[in-house]
Amino acid sequence: MAEIIITGFHAIEERIRRAENSNGLASTMRILYSKPGPRIKKILSQAKTIGISQTQVDDSELDSLASHLPEIARDHRGIVMCVKENHTKPQNIIDFDQWLASIQNQESPDEKRITVMILDSVTDPHNVGAIIRSADQFACSLVILPSRNSANDIEGNDIIARSSAGASAWVPVSIVTNLVRTLQQLKESGFWTYGADAGGETVQTCKFPKRTAIVMGSEGTGISRLLKSECDSIVSIPTNGRIDSLNVSVAAGVLLYEVYRQSLN
Numbered sequence: 001m002a003e004i005i006i007t008g009f010h011a012i013e014e015r016i017r018r019a020e021n022s023n024g025l026a027s028t029m030r031i032l033y034s035k036p037g038p039r040i041k042k043i044l045s046q047a048k049t050i051g052i053s054q055t056q057v058d059d060s061e062l063d064s065l066a067s068h069l070p071e072i073a074r075d076h077r078g079i080v081m082c083v084k085e086n087h088t089k090p091q092n093i094i095d096f097d098q099w100l101a102s103i104q105n106q107e108s109p110d111e112k113r114i115t116v117m118i119l120d121s122v123t124d125p126h127n128v129g130a131i132i133r134s135a136d137q138f139a140c141s142l143v144i145l146p147s148r149n150s151a152n153d154i155e156g157n158d159i160i161a162r163s164s165a166g167a168s169a170w171v172p173v174s175i176v177t178n179l180v181r182t183l184q185q186l187k188e189s190g191f192w193t194y195g196a197d198a199g200g201e202t203v204q205t206c207k208f209p210k211r212t213a214i215v216m217g218s219e220g221t222g223i224s225r226l227l228k229s230e231c232d233s234i235v236s237i238p239t240n241g242r243i244d245s246l247n248v249s250v251a252a253g254v255l256l257y258e259v260y261r262q263s264l265n
Contacts, residue, residue, distance in 0.1 A: 016050070016052065029082070031082075032080050034056065062080050073102075096176050113259075113263045115260075116140070116143075116212070116214070117144070117213075119143065121149040122217075127248050128150075128160050128163070128249075130253070134257075137256075140256055141172065179215075183227065196252075200235045201235055203235055208262055215227060237254050
């Protein structure tokens with residue numbers, strides 16, 4: 001049974017939240033910490049309530065556990081979570097907080113384009129697979145899915161795999177518990193965020209910046225009110241049909257193409 005190492009306050013807290021909603025998941029986790037400050041004490045308290053084991057160790061042991069991680073993730077800040085998994089986790093299913101940390105020391109936003117696609121409660125696996133396929137074709141850096149009310153079984157859903165033409169095996173995907181918090185973190189890291197909905201700026205006139213995050217809403221109700229209010233702008237695709245809107249996967253493909261097209265100019 002493989003064991004993965006997780007560092008970073010946000011990343012560990014997200015794992016604890018995930019365990020709160022999954023029977024038996026807490027038993028696969030353990031936390032090692034050194035000198036607990038206020039933030040670590042809060043994490044330990046949350047973990048204790050769901051039965052995650054905790055052990056106080058020296059910083060040297062934490063250093064050793066984190067030594068094989070990417071450089072940005074080796075700064076454990078006094079706490080490490082170890083998670084046992086029954087199989088080797090696909091490399092494209094990544095932790096959002098660690099991904100966000102990894103881009104902080106990359107080129108400035110003016111030098112490298114990074115595109116993120118956020119799917120708010122898209123429940124049809126055909127749509128999720130089709131969007132991941134477009135993400136692969138149009139150089140999308142990351143697809144983000146919520147842990148609830150979403151077709152997010154990237155590893156085990158054959159429909160997603162087929163609809164994506166296999167792209168679900170390598171397009172980077174993160175599954176998060178709170179899309180609003182995730183969107184706020186992206187904005188704090190220099191991303192401009194665009195919600196896809198009617199009545200916004202038309203896609204032809206929108207100039208997408210180097211760091212762009214696009215939010216697509218669910219098939220039935222669109223983007224949730226709170227998430228929509230966090231977007232910097234609303235972008236729309238002009239149409240001339242008799243029905244009221246495009247399928248979410250088609251709309252996502254159009255928007256990803258336009259961001260990609262602008263990057264070629």
